[in-house]
Amino acid sequence: xxxxxxxxxxxxxxxxxxxxxxxxxxxxxxxxxxxxxxxxxxxxxxxxxxxxxxxxxxxxxxxxxxxxxxxxxxxxxxxxxxxxxxxxxxxxxxxxxxxxxxxxxxxxxxxxxxxxxxxxxxxxxxxxxxxxxxxxxxxxxxxxxxxxxxxxxxxxxxxxxxxxxxxxxxxxxxxxxxxxxxxxxxxxxxxxxxxxxxxxxxxxxxxxxxxxxx
Amino acid sequence: xxxxxxxxxxxxxxxxxxxxxxxxxxxxxxxxxxxxxxxxxxxxxxxxxxxxxxxxxxxxxxxxxxxxxxxxxxxxxxxxxxxxx
Amino acid sequence: xxxxxxxxxxxxxxxxxxxxxxxxxxxxxxxxxxxxxxxxxxxxxxxxxxxxxxxxxxxxxxxxxxxxxxxxxxxxxxxxxxxxxxxxxxxxxxxxxxxxxxxxxxxxxxxxxxxxxxxxxxxxxxxxxxxxxxxxxxxxxxxxxxxxxxxxxxxxxxxxxxxxxxxxxxxxxxxxxxxxxxxxxxxxxxxxxxxxxxxxxxxxxxxxxxxxxxxxxxxxxxxxxxxxxxxxxxxxxxxxxxxxxxxxxxxxxxxxxxxxxxxxxxxxxxxxxxxxxxxxxxxxxxxxxxxxxxxxxxxxxxxxxxxxxxxxxxxxxxxxxxxxxxxxxxxxxxxxxxxxxxxxxxxxxxxxxxxxxxxxxxxxxxxxxxxxxxxxxxxxxxxxxxxxxxxxxxxxxxxxxxxxxxxxxxxxxxxxxxxxxxxxxxxxxxxxxxxxxxxxxxxxxxxxxxxxxxxxxxxxxxxxxxxxxxxxxxxxxxxxxxxxxxxxxxxxxxxxxxxxxxxxxxxxxxxxxxxxxxxxxxxxxxxxxxxxxxxxxxxxxxxxxxxxxxxxxxxxxxxxxxxxxxxxxxxxxxxxxxxxxxxxxxxxxxxxxxxxxxxxxxxxxxxxxxxxxxxxxxxxxxxxxxxxxxxxxxxxxxxxxxxxxxxxxxxxxxxxxxxxxxx
Numbered sequence: 001x002x003x004x005x006x007x008x009x010x011x012x013x014x015x016x017x018x019x020x021x022x023x024x025x026x027x028x029x030x031x032x033x034x035x036x037x038x039x040x041x042x043x044x045x046x047x048x049x050x051x052x053x054x055x056x057x058x059x060x061x062x063x064x065x066x067x068x069x070x071x072x073x074x075x076x077x078x079x080x081x082x083x084x085x086x087x088x089x090x091x092x093x094x095x096x097x098x099x100x101x102x103x104x105x106x107x108x109x110x111x112x113x114x115x116x117x118x119x120x121x122x123x124x125x126x127x128x129x130x131x132x133x134x135x136x137x138x139x140x141x142x143x144x145x146x147x148x149x150x151x152x153x154x155x156x157x158x159x160x161x162x163x164x165x166x167x168x169x170x171x172x173x174x175x176x177x178x179x180x181x182x183x184x185x186x187x188x189x190x191x192x193x194x195x196x197x198x199x200x201x202x203x204x205x206x207x208x209x210x211x212x213x214x
Numbered sequence: 215x216x217x218x219x220x221x222x223x224x225x226x227x228x229x230x231x232x233x234x235x236x237x238x239x240x241x242x243x244x245x246x247x248x249x250x251x252x253x254x255x256x257x258x259x260x261x262x263x264x265x266x267x268x269x270x271x272x273x274x275x276x277x278x279x280x281x282x283x284x285x286x287x288x289x290x291x292x293x294x295x296x297x298x299x
Numbered sequence: 300x301x302x303x304x305x306x307x308x309x310x311x312x313x314x315x316x317x318x319x320x321x322x323x324x325x326x327x328x329x330x331x332x333x334x335x336x337x338x339x340x341x342x343x344x345x346x347x348x349x350x351x352x353x354x355x356x357x358x359x360x361x362x363x364x365x366x367x368x369x370x371x372x373x374x375x376x377x378x379x380x381x382x383x384x385x386x387x388x389x390x391x392x393x394x395x396x397x398x399x400x401x402x403x404x405x406x407x408x409x410x411x412x413x414x415x416x417x418x419x420x421x422x423x424x425x426x427x428x429x430x431x432x433x434x435x436x437x438x439x440x441x442x443x444x445x446x447x448x449x450x451x452x453x454x455x456x457x458x459x460x461x462x463x464x465x466x467x468x469x470x471x472x473x474x475x476x477x478x479x480x481x482x483x484x485x486x487x488x489x490x491x492x493x494x495x496x497x498x499x500x501x502x503x504x505x506x507x508x509x510x511x512x513x514x515x516x517x518x519x520x521x522x523x524x525x526x527x528x529x530x531x532x533x534x535x536x537x538x539x540x541x542x543x544x545x546x547x548x549x550x551x552x553x554x555x556x557x558x559x560x561x562x563x564x565x566x567x568x569x570x571x572x573x574x575x576x577x578x579x580x581x582x583x584x585x586x587x588x589x590x591x592x593x594x595x596x597x598x599x600x601x602x603x604x605x606x607x608x609x610x611x612x613x614x615x616x617x618x619x620x621x622x623x624x625x626x627x628x629x630x631x632x633x634x635x636x637x638x639x640x641x642x643x644x645x646x647x648x649x650x651x652x653x654x655x656x657x658x659x660x661x662x663x664x665x666x667x668x669x670x671x672x673x674x675x676x677x678x679x680x681x682x683x684x685x686x687x688x689x690x691x692x693x694x695x696x697x698x699x700x701x702x703x704x705x706x707x708x709x710x711x712x713x714x715x716x717x718x719x720x721x722x723x724x725x726x727x728x729x730x731x732x733x734x735x736x737x738x739x740x741x742x743x744x745x746x747x748x749x750x751x752x753x754x755x756x757x758x759x760x761x762x763x764x765x766x767x768x769x770x771x772x773x774x775x776x777x778x779x780x781x782x783x784x785x786x787x788x789x790x791x792x793x794x795x796x797x798x799x800x801x802x803x804x805x806x807x808x809x810x811x812x813x814x815x816x817x818x819x820x821x822x823x824x825x826x827x828x829x830x831x832x833x834x835x836x837x838x839x840x841x842x843x844x845x846x847x848x849x850x851x852x853x854x855x856x857x858x859x860x861x862x863x864x865x866x867x868x869x870x871x872x873x874x875x876x877x878x879x880x881x882x883x884x885x886x887x888x889x890x891x892x893x894x895x896x897x898x899x900x901x902x903x904x905x906x907x908x909x910x911x912x913x914x915x916x917x918x919x920x921x922x923x924x925x926x927x928x929x930x931x932x933x934x935x936x937x938x939x940x941x942x943x944x945x946x947x948x949x950x951x952x953x954x955x956x957x958x959x960x961x962x
Binding site: 264267268269270271272273274275276277279280283284286287288290291294295 | 668670671677681751752753754824828831832835836839840843846847850851852853854855856857
């Protein structure tokens with residue numbers, strides 16, 4: 001199943017780049033949903049064919065949450081806050097893509113030097129995990145709207161999930177639940193912030209928050 | 215624990231306690247060049263006080279009444295403990 | 300042990316159910332109260348089993364969280380803390396069942412019972428936890444539950460401030476504990492108590508961490524500042540639990556850590572003695588300066604924790620110098636005082652709650668004459684006041700006597716008479732304890748005398764009325780328990796014996812065991828003389844009755860010798876009662892006095908008011924915290940208010956760390 005796994009991982013890299021390069025909000029939401037689906041597949045593919053009921057359950061649950069529930073919540077938030085369907089970047093799309101490629105190099109570099117024992121299923125599992133995390137961080141830093149930041153968080157969380165699998169943590173559920181809870185809270189807080197921002201400033205740009213700093 | 219001599223000691227202490235006042239007053243008087251009170255004066259005072267009508271303030275409560283009782287019991291007990299320990 | 304676990308489940312279940320019953324506050328209150336009482340009885344049952352059979356109970360479960368297992372265990376040391384917790388929680392719950400609905404808005408009742416049950420369960424878990432992580436989790440849970448309970452009356456600004464001070468202090472303490480547990484678990488790699496080891500040479504630093512960490516919860520001076528703010532702000536039955544038993548978990552923690560440290564240096568005992576004497580004397584002095592009944596009681600908690608710590612210090616010195624009777628009497632006194640203070644302090648807080656409920660005020664200078672209007676509250680408060688002042692035949696006397704005897708036997712030990720340090724110890728402990736006891740008696744003469752005796756000083760006090768049956772019953776039970784401890788003296792060595800042995804190092808157990816047998820004698824004397832005292836009081840009361848029978852007894856107004864218009868305002872006030880003592884110790888206080896003294900031949904207006912803020916808060920913590928705030932202000936340029944920049948800080952830090960470690 002290694003070839004299938006590698007294919008999934010490559011798709012994961014592509015979705016990250018897609019997120020960085022896309023200028024449409026709806027496209028980004030679709031991308032992150034797809035990424036959630038791919039990430040959910042990884043445990044199944046890496047353990048194939050001995051899949052326990054519990055493993056399957058966790059994978060399906062995580063896919064359901066990441067590919068369906070969270071994107072649906074995001075779409076609803078976007079609809080209710082009347083957000084423009086445009087990503088407002090602080091760093092241009094081309095530059096973001098170039099940075100993304102640089103991050104891939106960095107991820108390969110770091111992964112090669114990590115002094116830990118990894119699950120020996122695919123050579124690029126750890127680099128992909130680190131890359132996904134870094135891309136998520138880049139998205140959060142370089143995008144202006146709250147929705148895009150939530151999407152960045154989701155990307156980050158996907159990366160951490162893959163990371164958990166890379167180290168064959170027997171019970172990734174605990175870590176996973178913790179991070180997922182954080183993401184849920186983030187989505188809620190963003191929802192509330194967006195609601196208030198759009199009411200107060202007629203915009204959801206987080207730049208406006210800086211006027212509240214004092 | 216309780217010995218006869220101990221009991222006698224306690225009883226004597228109780229009976230002789232008022233005499234202390236006489237001794238103090240007569241010593242003071244001697245220094246001042248007077249003769250001082252009769253030897254049994256505190257006992258007559260006690261006798262008289264026990265026969266007076268008690269008057270309590272309306273403000274007071276049971277705490278006021280129990281003050282002398284508790285004080286007396288505590289001293290008595292201290293005496294007993296020191297005699298027997 | 301399963302009884303105990305069942306008790307915990309009842310607490311959690313009852314708490315959640317009462318939280319969910321939003322619609323009916325009455326039912327929520329009933330459920331919360333019944334759950335708290337049932338849970339306490341179950342826990343009490345298992346603790347009693349451990350104490351009487353002498354067999355420790357354990358239960359260990361695997362859990363998903365790293366660093367060891369979910370281990371619970373009741374040994375004798377845990378059991379002597381479970382007993383007061385369970386008793387006080389049960390009594391306070393019965394009281395609260397009546398007090399809470401009549402004093403607070405119905406919307407807070409469900410949550411309040413939820414947090415009350417949570418507090419009870421986490422307190423019990425803290426004293427039975429056998430894993431560092433579980434301990435810290437429950438410790439934090441306990442702090443948070445009590446934080447929300449303090450906030451019950453959350454709309455008042457004072458309450459909010461009190462709660463924040465409390466939260467900050469608790470986290471400061473927990474930070475020390477975290478380091479402490481990590482150091483203890485360093486060699487074994489997990490945090491199970493069984494595998495805790497003290498590396499040679501580190502006992503001193505571990506001891507100091509424990510003193511600061513647990514001392515913050517227990518209320519040692521100078522880290523007591525949260526206590527006089529938080530305790531008065533909570534509802535009274537919660538104050539009773541917090542002051543009576545929650546702060547004792549700090550003492551438990553200290554004792555438990557001592558069992559890991561093995562041989563402790565002599566200076567640790569001295570540290571505890573000095574901290575204890577300071578806490579005791581300053582605590583009671585600050586108490587004397589208070590006008591608020593509950594704040595006064597809160598400062599008395601600092602004082603009594605001081606007494607307990609003196610006992611622990613004496614015990615440690617006994618261990619360090621190998622004098623078994625001194626060690627046994629010191630530890631036994633401290634452990635017994637934990638129970639005793641729980642009983643009388645809860646009683647007094649419940650009494651203060653009843654006063655507030657009956658009159659609407661806690662200001663001592665506005666009360667007066669309440670003994671006639673609230674006979675049960677007044678009488679039980681008097682019992683508590685005598686007990687806390689260390690007067691026989693009540694329980695406070697018993698434990699303080701044991702500590703006195705501990706020091707005296709240590710000092711009288713023939714091999715050490717000549718040592719100068721020993722004489723200093725004797726002066727410090729005996730003098731300190733005597734001063735504390737005397738000042739406490741003065742303080743409660745003030746509190747009881749001004750609140751319950753005399754004439755009402757305000758309309759609020761005039762309108763005072765006795766509280767309901769459940770509240771009275773819980774106070775009567777506690778007052779009875781205060782007598783019971785002194786009247787059943789000789790049984791206590793059975794209770795604290797194995798706990799004292801547990802604290803002593805293993806090489807020392809035989810001698811300690813023998814010394815415990817000897818400690819039965821003073822308790823026997825106390826027991827006999829207490830009974831004798833009661834008998835004599837009864838006898839004298841009968842003599843008085845016989846003398847007065849058939850005779851006229853007059854009751855007339857006070858000050859009737861020609862002065863026709865006495866007013867209650869002519870009475871001695873609490874402030875003026877305390878004033879001479881406070882003047883004597885004025886170097887410790889910085890009272891704020893606003894006065895307008897009468898001048899001229901016919902003065903028209905005059906006024907006097909004084910407020911005594913906590914010296915440590917004003918002159919130690921506030922400057923430190925302002926310095927921290929000043930420094931933080933210098934770093935303001937980092938704050939741009941832009942989310943992206945914050946995340947960038949985090950991301951850059953991670954990257955730099957990665958490259959630094961791996962590059």
